[in-house]
Amino acid sequence: MEMKKIVLIEDDADLYSLIQYNLDKEGFTMVGSQSGKGAIELCRRERPDLVILDIMLPDSDGLDICKGIRAHPELQHIPVIFLTARASETDRIVGLELGANDYIVKPFFVRELIARIKIHFRGQQPATKLLKAGELELDRSRCQVRLSGQEIALTATEFRLLEFLMSRPGVVFSREQLLDAVWGHDRAVTDRTVDVYVLRLRQKIEISEASSFIRSVRGFGYSFNIEVPVTQAQ
Amino acid sequence: MEMKKIVLIEDDADLYSLIQYNLDKEGFTMVGSQSGKGAIELCRRERPDLVILDIMLPDSDGLDICKGIRAHPELQHIPVIFLTARASETDRIVGLELGANDYIVKPFFVRELIARIKIHFRGQQPATKLLKAGELELDRSRCQVRLSGQEIALTATEFRLLEFLMSRPGVVFSREQLLDAVWGHDRAVTDRTVDVYVLRLRQKIEISEASSFIRSVRGFGYSFNIEVPVTQAQ
DNA sequence: CCACATCGTCATGGTTTTGTAATGTTTCCT
DNA sequence: AGGAAACATTACAAAACCATGACGATGTGG
Numbered sequence: 001m002e003m004k005k006i007v008l009i010e011d012d013a014d015l016y017s018l019i020q021y022n023l024d025k026e027g028f029t030m031v032g033s034q035s036g037k038g039a040i041e042l043c044r045r046e047r048p049d050l051v052i053l054d055i056m057l058p059d060s061d062g063l064d065i066c067k068g069i070r071a072h073p074e075l076q077h078i079p080v081i082f083l084t085a086r087a088s089e090t091d092r093i094v095g096l097e098l099g100a101n102d103y104i105v106k107p108f109f110v111r112e113l114i115a116r117i118k119i120h121f122r123g124q125q126p127a128t129k130l131l132k133a134g135e136l137e138l139d140r141s142r143c144q145v146r147l148s149g150q151e152i153a154l155t156a157t158e159f160r161l162l163e164f165l166m167s168r169p170g171v172v173f174s175r176e177q178l179l180d181a182v183w184g185h186d187r188a189v190t191d192r193t194v195d196v197y198v199l200r201l202r203q204k205i206e207i208s209e210a211s212s213f214i215r216s217v218r219g220f221g222y223s224f225n226i227e228v229p230v231t232q233a234q
Numbered sequence: 235m236e237m238k239k240i241v242l243i244e245d246d247a248d249l250y251s252l253i254q255y256n257l258d259k260e261g262f263t264m265v266g267s268q269s270g271k272g273a274i275e276l277c278r279r280e281r282p283d284l285v286i287l288d289i290m291l292p293d294s295d296g297l298d299i300c301k302g303i304r305a306h307p308e309l310q311h312i313p314v315i316f317l318t319a320r321a322s323e324t325d326r327i328v329g330l331e332l333g334a335n336d337y338i339v340k341p342f343f344v345r346e347l348i349a350r351i352k353i354h355f356r357g358q359q360p361a362t363k364l365l366k367a368g369e370l371e372l373d374r375s376r377c378q379v380r381l382s383g384q385e386i387a388l389t390a391t392e393f394r395l396l397e398f399l400m401s402r403p404g405v406v407f408s409r410e411q412l413l414d415a416v417w418g419h420d421r422a423v424t425d426r427t428v429d430v431y432v433l434r435l436r437q438k439i440e441i442s443e444a445s446s447f448i449r450s451v452r453g454f455g456y457s458f459n460i461e462v463p464v465t466q467a468q
Numbered sequence: 469c470c471a472c473a474t475c476g477t478c479a480t481g482g483t484t485t486t487g488t489a490a491t492g493t494t495t496c497c498t
Numbered sequence: 499a500g501g502a503a504a505c506a507t508t509a510c511a512a513a514a515c516c517a518t519g520a521c522g523a524t525g526t527g528g
Contacts, residue, residue, distance in 0.1 A: 089346065092343065092346050092349070093345050093346060093349050096349035096350060096352075096353060097349055100353075102336075109327075111323060111327050112327060115326070115327050115330035115331055118330075119330060119334075122333075141404070141405045142404050142405060142406055142457065143406040143451050143457075155452070155484080155485055155486080156452065157453070157485080159453075189486095190487070190488065192487090192505095193486085193487055193488075195504095195506070196486090196487075196488085196506090196507085198505095198506090199505095199506060199507065216504090216505065216506090218494095218495070218496085218504065218505075219503095389473080390474085391474080423476065424476075426477070426516095427477075429517070429518090430476075430477085430517095430518085431475095433516095433517065433518065433519095450517085452485080452515065452516075453484095453515075
């Protein structure tokens with residue numbers, strides 16, 4: 001997961017640094033303000049992946065800020081977590097119905113805040129599951145392989161074999177293991193078959209004679225090369 | 235918004251009916267069980283849009299059910315809300331980190347539960363009511379398809395199949411997946427059927443022989459072409 | 469109750485893929 | 499070097515895969 005950026009608006013200095021410390025420890029980038037003024041501008045400038053918002057601020061209302069975020073076409077998709085001491089039913093409802101994505105009542109456990117933050121980052125995995133190795137790209141969801149941007153036509157078995165090898169680059173697999181993984185456990189296939197498929201793959205995705213994506217490891221099996229082969233120099 | 239379906243697993247009869255009443259009032263479809271046994275099967279059958287899960291059940295553990303849902307490839311995207319009396323820090327963290335999307339501690343306000351449910355349905359609206367690919371347009375709200383501006387008459391099944399494929403252009407789906415998505419989970423349909431429908435779709439929406447909107451991916455299934463087919467040359 | 473549209477299945481045939489056996493080549497050991 | 503084992507290649511027949519046309523069942527509106 002790339003580094004996620006979080007904006008924190010919280011006037012209580014102690015709580016501010018506590019959260020800052022913990023977000024930092026978790027590997028998030030944090031920018032923030034202890035005042036509600038200019039919060040929208042801060043978000044427009046920083047384009048965070050998530051906003052943590054105290055509702056009761058001395059100079060402005062967190063609810064208004066949330067409303068502002070939701071009204072802004074560029075920001076409206078950003079998840080907002082409210083943080084507040086108000087625990088009454090209507091307060092909560094108003095917050096949630098106003099467009100907040102979560103609502104945490106003070107005092108709270110920091111680890112819970114972190115866990116709830118992570119929920120919003122979960123599930124939005126990259127649309128395409130892409131395996132890369134130098135010029136070679138394998139797109140799982142499209143069942144497609146490209147070499148230097150150009151599509152390479154592979155058969156189903158070839159694709160699955162390459163996918164398996166690429167998903168664990170450098171690891172050497174015996175023919176036995178490859179048969180289990182690619183052909184299935186109830187296979188009825190000779191292990192020489194693997195050789196043939198490696199050959200077919202090589203003929204399709206090999207660039208030069210010198211460097212090979214698939215490495216034969218005599219006496220053991222095959223592995224996907226980590227030393228990324230290159231066409232020219234790099 | 236179409237009718238959303240919610241599965242509720244809660245052993246306390248009073249709470250069960252309270253929630254049932256309120257979900258019903260809000261216009262949600264609810265199915266549920268007062269036992270944890272068979273919860274996964276229930277979800278597989280019903281394919282709900284959200285699951286509300288009590289953690290402490292007399293016959294099984296809500297955490298395990300959640301784990302089961304997250305482990306099932308067809309169910310793992312479904313939001314899970316935990317409902318529980320356990321308020322300790324570790325309980326909450328475990329619940330959230332296990333894959334739950336929300337965690338509500340009893341006793342709670344029903345309106346808050348409703349508000350939190352709605353959060354999960356918000357924003358996941360298909361942003362595009364209108365799917366486009368070159369000359370081909372699919373209007374979800376009107377159940378209408380146009381090719382070069384001219385309306386094409388599709389049957390219900392043809393429409394759903396095309397809609398599903400177009401909604402994730404480029405992604406390859408197995409016949410199995412297409413049957414699940416288009417025909418439903420309680421299907422009693424051969425997977426050869428998909429071939430026939432693809433054929434029928436092609437006959438109706440295909441422009442030329444060279445370029446095709448629906449791509450056959452031998453050994454895997456079908457996908458909607460991203461390379462937008464063109465009437466003329468490129 | 470008939471005409472018509474839709475649905476799902478089946479059988480067919482052409483094409484691609486697959487697995488194996490046979491043969492050639494490299495590597496390694498003595 | 500000689501030979502054996504491991505790997506690379508080639509060629510080919512069997513199997514799998516998909517497109518297609520036809521058909522019966524079911525449902526629906528007139």
